Amino acid sequence: MDFLLPEDITALSESVARFAATEIFPVMPEFEKTGEFPHVIVQKMAAAGFFGAAFPEAVGGSDAGFLAVSAISETISRLAPEFGYCMNMQAMTCPFTIFNWGTGDQISRFVPDLIAGKKIGMFALSEPGGGSDAAGSMKTTAVRDGDVYRLNGSKQWITFANEADTGILFAKTDPAGGHRGVTAFIVQPKEFAGFTANPIPMTGLSKSLCSNAVFLDDFVVPVGNCLGTEGDGFKIAMNALEYGRLTVSSRSVGLAQACLDHARDYANQRVVGGNPIGEYQMVQHLIADMTVNIEAARLLVHKMAWLMDRGEVSNRAASLAKYAAVNAAKHAAASASEIFAGYALADEYPIKKITAYVNMLAVGEGTPNVQRILIAEDALGIKDANRHPVRNRLRAPNVK
Ligand SMILES: Cc1cc2nc3c(=O)[nH]c(=O)nc-3n(C[C@H](O)[C@H](O)[C@H](O)COP(=O)(O)OP(=O)(O)OC[C@H]3O[C@@H](n4cnc5c(N)ncnc54)[C@H](O)[C@@H]3O)c2cc1C
Incomplete structure (x- = not known):
């Protein structure tokens, strides 16, 4: 255990x-x-x-x-x-x-x-103008027209948008209202006209499970699909990213562990200069640092999950875990590449693919700089990272 x-x-x-x-x-x-x-x-x-x-x-x-x-x-x-x-x-x-x-x-x-996997989901926040300032750069608009909203604009990088039946999509109902002008919608791209998704070719990442550029041309959303009320969108997005950081951090630890597993096996079997390279001190240094970074990151991720299971505020823990897990994964991918040397680039070995997913997870749910800002502002007493109230209907049902 x-x-x-x-x-x-x-x-x-x-x-x-x-x-x-x-x-x-x-x-x-x-x-x-x-x-x-x-x-x-x-x-x-x-x-x-x-x-x-x-x-x-x-x-x-x-x-x-x-x-x-x-x-x-x-x-x-x-x-x-x-x-x-x-x-x-x-x-x-x-x-x-x-x-x-x-x-x-x-x-x-x-x-x-x-x-139940009967419908495919998506989460459409980022736009071409910059994902790190999602509300500031948001140009997509939603205008009420009787019983529906009509959405116009574009979204970038939206994973599964080319297959999605159901998604959450953020648009401005009040373009002059800043963060408070953003509204969240439950969208049904296959049910209503005006939604186009084009897969973005990305070497190293899957062609079957992919991310897309999305274009909205008077895309129809019934009024009954507004999530929360008009203007709640930014709050909803930030809450969603907190839970997204749990999976993204866990996924990063998984990638880091994959790098360590493959590098350890390779270092034990690859003989250079008469010895398995795992017997050389500089290779052991890489393996030791990977091992420690991964264990430390995993503990931070488990702490975030533990707080969530208790229905407690977990924003600070989520940023710490995401930052540490991505750093562990980046270090592990670079170290595994060093250990595999030329073979890291060969398609028959998994290091190239894992590295592509590490780079992807580094930016998803907030780049390393975004996490650094949240962590540093909290540490300096400028903004409490845990200032957002818990929103978890199951674990903390009485907290609004
Ligand atoms: C494969 C893939 C799948 C994705 N899937 C989805 C999805 O399903 N849904 C979705 O909504 N989004 C998705 N994203 C988008 C992802 O969330 C964004 O890429 C991410 O938020 C960063 O946005 P950006 O790429 O526009 O970088 P930018 O915001 O342009 O940032 C560029 C660089 O500038 C830095 N930077 C920006 N602002 C500051 C600042 N104030 N201080 C210091 N540094 C700063 C960033 O840290 C980064 O290093 C996906 C991305 C990828 C690559």
């Missing part, structure tokens, strides 16, 4: 690893050849309970908690990083935000199908 980890969480990680070996590895190369979205695998992940851990049984969840979400995210990312995206779109940022902020009707219409 791992330090602090209950046995059922360790067993859960092992079952995710078995799932990857039996349900993903044998079939995924075919999906990558064609670029087809692997619906069948996503549905099997759902059936295996990957997406429902944070939700009550009433909406189809298992109420296993956030430590379980973290364990599933870490293991799937360690073994099949492209499926890490699903932990955001099917398990956290999309459905959990609807669960936290939606009306009873919105929850029952959208949440169960997302965590």
